[in-house]
Each structure stands twice: as structure tokens, then as C-alpha cells.
Amino acid sequence: MCSRSLWIGSALAALALAGCNNVANQMVKMPPPAVTVAKPVQREVVHQLEFTGNTRATEAVDVRARVNGYLQKIGFEDGAEVQEGDLLFVIEPAPFEAALDAAKAALQKADATLALANADLARTEPLVQRGASTAQELDIKKADVATAKADVASAKAALTQAELNLSYTQVKSPITGRVSRHMVDIGNLVQAETTILTRVEAFAPIHAYFAISEADVVELMQNTTGSSAKDLEASPLKLYLGLTGEKGFPHEGKLDFAEVGIDPQSGTQMRRGIFLNEDRKLVPGMFVRFRLPVGNPAPGLLVPDRAIATDQRGEYVLVVDDKDTVQYRPVKLGMRVADMRVVKEGVGADDWIVVNGLQRARPGATVKPEREGELPEAKQLDAANDPAVPAAEAQLTTTARPKASATGGN
Template sequence: MRRGKLLAVAMGVAGALALAGCGKNETGQGTAPAAPQVVVSQPLQKNIHEWDEYTGRFTAVEGVEIRARVSGYLTSVNFHDGDLVNKGDLLFIIDPRPYQAALDGAQAAVAQAKSQVTLADRELNRARDLRQTQAVSQSVLDTRSQSLQAAQAGLLAAEAQQRAAALNLEFTQVRAPVTGRVSNHRVSVGNLVSGGSAESTLLTTIVSLDPIYFYFDADQASYLRYQRLNQSGQRQSGRVVQHPVELALPDETGYSHQGKLDFIDNSIDDSTGTIRARAVFDNPDGVLTPGLFGRLRLAGRSEYQGLLVPDSAIGTDQNRRYVMVVGADNKVVMRPVTLGPLIDGLRVVREGLAANERIVTAGLLRVRPGATVAPVEKPLQAGETGAKP
């Protein structure tokens, strides 16, 4: 029995030694692990036009509150709510009869003043003739001259009253001061409206549509960058050149609306740290509406030849960004890089990478600096975000 136990132990030791021998090659050394397979690519070279993106809101170039300029009862509304109206179109009529009567009275006063001037002129001429024969005194001549001047002044006053009455009559017809889209009428026919003061009755509003403004706020860091680029001659200031801009509406994926930058404010808002800017867009079909939000992009710097890599090739080490560069010996080197914006699905690399270097674009988590890899070459294409090994 004891002999059998010894035999079993001996067989177990032999088996263990046999298994240990499996990890040895013919020279007695351990088998090296296979190099991990990764996809490598050279950066894509392209002329890059960088854009800075902002969110803003459309505002009408002209927005007018239509208020009554004379008081009276509203007798007519001559548009449909929400109509497109042209400058000069008749919108409202205020009862003109009292103002027509006032104008008739002013015209009569003018006619009376003219007759006074004619009479005073004749009397002065008669006094001059009589004065030559000493038939009247000089004081009579002076009195007749003063009477003529008074009559002429009265005529001027009457004519001024006539013009004022004509204006009041004209103001009973409320016309569109600009071309645009009218809101709803705020006062119905038959109501008494007041006019001629700061509290005049609001009748409706009109906003112009074509062209249309787009206001947005840029942070002070971007503003300073634009200023530095202007000082270095790389990009002229928006106050000198109307830079092109592109815009997308909330339901659009592409920037299909073309406009231009036409205004930058004169100070930075101390409460937000931003500066207000404005772009202008043509709007012949009226799709762009005041108050509508949109996404605008503005050329951030001059066009340049740059390098693009997929985001899958970029690693993060605390606050640093890096790529893994594969050398001619297939060894991996960590390379810190400075990144830019996303262009056509690829990330701009500003610094740290050469155009002829190979970087790991897929399988980044499998490699470490100094490791040897089995690279699989694959050219990059615009729009790629990464590749599977």
C-alpha cells in the first residue's frame, strides 16, 4: 500500500515537470507574447478653414410701433392680420370729418388774411401818392406801412394753421412707414384712439424682413484672439472687413444661409464678459423671422495647410492630449499634441505631429509607450471618426 502511494506521488511530480516543460522552447527560453495588432494611419493633410460657432437670435432691421398721431374714432382697418405690407400702404383710417372741418376753417382764414394784405397794400400805395403832394402826414404813411406788415404776418400765421390742419387731416390715414410684416390690429373699428403724445394708442407693429439682422455674443477670449490675429496680419478685424458668415436654423444640419459680419460693439459687457456682434442676411423668402434662434459660424483664422486625425487616435493624460506614433521599428512613442476644432469629422492637430508620421488610429488602449505593435496600414478619409483593427 505504501509503495502504491509513493508511485502516485512520483507520477504527479513527473506530470508537473512535463507541464512546466511545455512553456519552454528548444533553447529553454519562454515564448514571447504576440505583438498587438493596431490600425495606423498618416495624418490627413488639407487646406483648413477654421470656423468659430456662436448661437444668437434674429432681429428686424426696422421694427416700428404704429401709433395714432391724432385723436378720433377708428373707422377702418385696411389689412389682414399678419399681412406683408409695403411702405405707404393704408392701414387704418381715423374719422377725418372733424379735421376736414378744421382744414376748411383754416383755408377760410388764409383767404381772409390775403384780403387784409391786399387792402393794406392798396392803402399804403395811396398814402405814398398823397404824401408826395403833402396831402397826408408822415405818421399816416408809417401807420399804413405798419398795417401792411401786420396783415402779412397774419397771412403767414393763417397759412401755418392751414398746413397744421392739412397734416392732421393726413394723419387720419395711418400708412405703413416701412415694408415688412404687420402684426394683428390692436384696436377695433369704432373705438376712440388718442394721438399726438407719448401715450398715443398703439394700433399695431411692423417688422421688416429683408434683409434681416442676426445678433450674437462672443466671449472675450475669442475677441482677444481676433485682435491678436489682426495685429499679426493673419486676419483683418471685423470692423474693417465684412467677414463671411454661415448660419444654420435649429432644424438644419448644414450651414446653408450665407451672410456677412457688419457690426461689432464698442465695449465688452462687464456682467457677462462678452461682446455683441451682428451679421446681416438676405431674406427674400421671409423664412428667417425676427426672434428666431440660429447657429452661426465665423471664420476664426486665415486658411492654412493643416493635419487632421480622428478623435479615436487621441488619448488624454490628465490635462494633456497625446497620440501614439509608431516608428520604423514598429515601436510606440507617446507624442503630446495641441488640438484645434473638428473639421469634416476629423480633429485638427496644430502642433506636435509631422505629416509623414504614422499614428495609432484604432486599438489605442492596447498599446503603451515603448511597446512593439503589429501595424495595419489604412489611409484616412475625411469624415472618418476612427477605424476598427
């Protein structure tokens, strides 16, 4: 009982002592959030016009039969490369060989008839001179000769047609390119000028078509000498192409055709580029992206895509000033190069832009900036296969050309 009373007393004394030393709770100020900042990358940038379009074969032919008959032979493997003049199909030649023999016989008969008519005329002429035959008979003999000559000419024409028909039984490739699958099997009847046997397409080089807006047409006119075939041959414009999923624009070609005028319904002009396509990576019908350099390389600022945010007012970046305070900066963006964007307006070369930690940075708040040296995106620019950023060791040679008065066209 005594020990219990002693324990209670000790507890009350401890509470009293704690009450005497009680201090009011104070809020501990949170340290500023850490963010990573970096300066924009300064590089020479070539202004680009960007388009999308499709590839098409430079030549394409639907191979059709030119005579009626039954298909006897197929002379190629589906999808093979063929040369102009290679044998593709054989239509049964026997009926046409018989027709050719008949045409040859008809010509021989016509020649014999002509020889006889000439002999009769030769015998009749002296008889008429001696009065042993009439002039009417002489006229008949002359008409027989003329008719026989006409029969010979007709027989020769029939022979030529028979030779042509026999040659048409061998269907040959009209161009050099890649042949499609055979569309008719052996033994089937083919109809002249109706049945499509296969298709041959040439796509090395290959064409790529795209439409450009009226505003882009005007810009091109201000930087080129014209768009006629002669102008494009004299001063070809470089054109760069990239496939879906391909990094950058690794395929280089040139602009070789511009449609006459602008389509009033769509407000666009059709243009065409040509690419060597030696590796055959480009095939007809592919969706492709284009970049067309315009003007000279000029200094530009690039920032990583990850540093750009968007709100209802548009795109913006966050900049940390010399007092470590976050500033809101609306920006006007240009083209995308690799994982970076060209900034036309809104930031300067000496601004420190938030590249990591955007969620922790609020305009007007203080942050703890950690400055990053070289951005990883900057290291990838030279390997981006993008004509917008000339490589340090190989600058683009695109130059501005005098303004022309041409309205476009080929």
C-alpha cells in the same frame, strides 16, 4: 458481488494511470487585441477665428400714431411683407377733415381782410396828400395792412398743419420689410407719439453682431489693411455663419463694421457682418455661429473626433508604431471641421492612429492593427459647408494682407 469488485478495480486502475500521466497546468497567452488604425487626413486648411453672436434687423421701426383719434381700419395681415408707403392703419379722419375745412375758411377770411386793408390804404394815401386826412390815419391803415398780411400767413400755416394732421390719419409703412402683429384693435383710442401700433423690420439683408477678444483683434490687424468703413469696403473680409443644428457654415456674408476701440470692461470689440438672406432663413434675434477666415490655406493634419481621448494631462491620441506597440501622444488641437479636428502638434503625417478600439489599447502594450484606407469622416469634408477646408475643385481665395497700424474702428 464479483461484478462489483471488478468495477471498483477498474476504477482504481484508471486513477492510478491518470496519476502517472499528470502534467502541470500552463497559462495560455492571450492574443493581442485588434484595433483599427488610420493615418491623419492631409488637407489644405485655412485658419479660422470662431465666434458666436446674434442676428439683428438692418432696419427696425416702431410704428406710432402721430395724431389722437379712434382706430378705424387695419390695412395689412399680421406678419405680411410690406413696402415703404403701404397703408397700415387708418385713424378716423372726420374730425381732421372738419378742421381742414375750418382752416380753409380762416384763410379765405384773412385774404378778405387783407384785401379790405389794402383798399382802405389806397383811399387814405391821396386824402393825406390833399390834407383831407391826417398822417396818423395813414399810419393806422398801413398797420392794418401789415396785420392782415400776418393773419394770412398764420392762416396758411394753420391750413398746412390741418392738411398734415389729416394725412397722419393714414399710417403708412416707413420702410420695406415684414410687419409684426397689430397691437391695437379697431375702435380703440390711440394717443399721438405714445401708442405703438405695430413694428416693421427689414432683414433681407440682415446684420449679425458678435464680440471678439483683444487677442483676436490683434490677429486680425496683422492680416488685414484696417477696420474702418473705407477699409472694409475696399477689402471686405468674408464671414461665414451657421445656425444651431445646421451643418457647417452655409451662409456667406462679409464684415462691414467694427466698433471704435476695445471695451475696457469686457476686453472685447463689437463687430458686425451683413448677409443677403435672400431665402429669409435668418430672422432677427437668432443665436448664430461665425467663422472668419484669416490668412492663406496651408497644409494641415486632421484626425477623427473619435480618435481623441482626454485625461488629466489634456487631449491625446494613441499611435501604433512599426512594432505594433501602442504609444501615448499628447496633442495640441485646432478647430473642429465636420467630425474631425485639426491637430497642430503631436502627430505626423505617417503616424498610424488608433481610431477604433481605444478601450482595448493601452500605452506600451502590443496590439494587432488593422489599417483602414479612407476614413468615412474624410469623405464628408467637401460636403461640410466649412470654410476651413477649401473644396478640391474650388479653393478659397482668402489671402493674407499686409500688416496695418490701424487700431480698429469705423
